[in-house]
């Protein structure tokens with residue numbers, strides 16, 4: 001297909017306001033794309049490379065401006081391009097405003113004028129694709145010059161209509177109203193295959209071009225035969241915010257896991273097919289981050305014996321193996337240089353919560369609990385190993401009991417994690433979806449300022465720290481009494497626990513075993529999911545899923561919240 005044809009079609013799509021009509025345009029484009037169907041399926045979405053490829057053009061806007069300026073003639077400078085851009089606000093419009101062609105130099109192609117700018121030898125979609133691939137591959141010294149030369153060579157052969165879409169494509173600013181759903185539906189219509197089968201094929205392959213070609217050449221059977229490929233990343237399933245109450249109402253039982261505060265990773269391991277580079281690790285955006293995370297590669301080499309695709313989180317840890325806050329993992333993630341040195345400063349470990357593929361079986365369609373069982377056997381290093389003895393496995397509890405969930409949440413926070421994830425135990429894995437089957441606990445909207453009236457000494461390594469703090473609100477005439485409303489596990493680092501211990505220890509009034517009674521001096525700000533009536537605490541209410549937000553150093557117990565406020569907040573629930 002000539003690039004001019006593609007540009008004309010893109011212009012028609014851009015001018016079309018109706019979504020359904022856009023699908024018709026894209027359908028026609030795919031039908032007419034011939035051998036270029038893979039490239040056209042990507043270009044129309046503004047993608048140069050398939051989504052699963054980590055390849056990028058690696059050029060900044062200035063390279064593009066320079067290429068445009070050079071192709072526009074000696075009178076035009078990079079600054080002119082930038083000035084026009086500041087005026088019109090969109091690079092396609094700027095590129096289309098110049099007349100290109102006939103500029104000499106490395107990468108330039110010359111020919112007669114075709115009457116619409118450009119040099120007359122028609123640029124094809126394939127040439128654009130091949131040139132951009134060469135541009136992406138350029139590396140080492142002089143590579144930026146080579147990239148500019150290649151891009152200049154393309155612009156120099158563009159008519160103004162072509163230049164508009166070339167510039168946008170190169171700068172990832174296509175924006176003609178064609179999203180992933182549009183291409184999915186257009187593939188379905190063009191080749192008479194059901195959209196949901198196209199969708200499944202897209203989920204496993206992450207490659208619109210390949211799916212379009214297979215749909216055209218082999219129809220539904222071809223699409224259904226497409227499988228996950230170890231080494232080719234899949235889009236991550238995402239979570240919505242939600243509450244425990246909603247989750248239990250909808251699913252009756254919920255699968256509950258700790259929510260780890262790190263960075264999402266997808267691990268691909270194929271010990272058989274590739275002994276070298278058997279492991280690849282991808283970020284949530286499907287970027288290849290293998291080089292930055294040697295611990296994950298070492299883990300895979302040691303533990304995994306079968307080909308697998310695992311979904312998980314990489315967490316930064318301290319010397320004792322306890323989790324560090326999210327910021328610490330950022331020092332490691334995506335690092336390209338001095339990885340060993342960075343590793344000495346901050347260690348990381350993977351935790352896996354899902355299994356998409358194991359030993360030749362694609363598991364996307366399996367229910368969560370089955371996938372988790374498979375994950376467990378993939379990660380187990382011996383027969384009948386208890387789940388909590390399996391390192392790197394995120395434990396999963398299935399329950400319909402809100403109290404059990406509350407104690408999992410408290411344990412998660414106590415162990416320094418972010419909280420919990422709630423998942424529908426029967427749900428399949430939907431790549432790229434922010435569906436309602438995975439819920440992260442909603443941030444608390446309201447908070448209460450509570451007086452700390454008690455605490456418990458920790459256990460083991462935390463035996464010298466106070467934790468699990470008892471909370472109370474003001475009550476009675478004049479607000480001089482205190483009535484308890486719950487206990488909060490702080491879910492914070494050892495450092496923070498040490499600070500709180502130092503703050504509260506002087507106020508210990510009595511001790512019995514691990515239990516500590518405190519003089520009412522300190523006020524905590526606490527979030528919660530719900531207030532419910534409860535015989536457990538003296539106020540007659542309990543905070544559901546209380547969360548420590550911070551110490552109110554600016555408040556005395558007399559300024560803490562009252563039972564009255566608690567009751568009015570409850571009435572508003």
Ligand SMILES: Nc1ncnc2c1ncn2[C@@H]1O[C@H](COP(=O)(O)OP(=O)(O)OP(=O)(O)O)[C@@H](O)[C@H]1O
Pocket residue numbers: 238239240257258259260261262263264312313353394421440
């Ligand atoms: N057990 C777990 N199961 C699923 N995801 C988990 C788990 N533990 C930690 N996570 C992480 O939590 C993320 C979902 O939470 P959240 O939505 O807050 O992530 P985010 O990337 O900060 O925000 P968003 O997804 O809303 O952009 C997952 O993408 C994953 O990285």
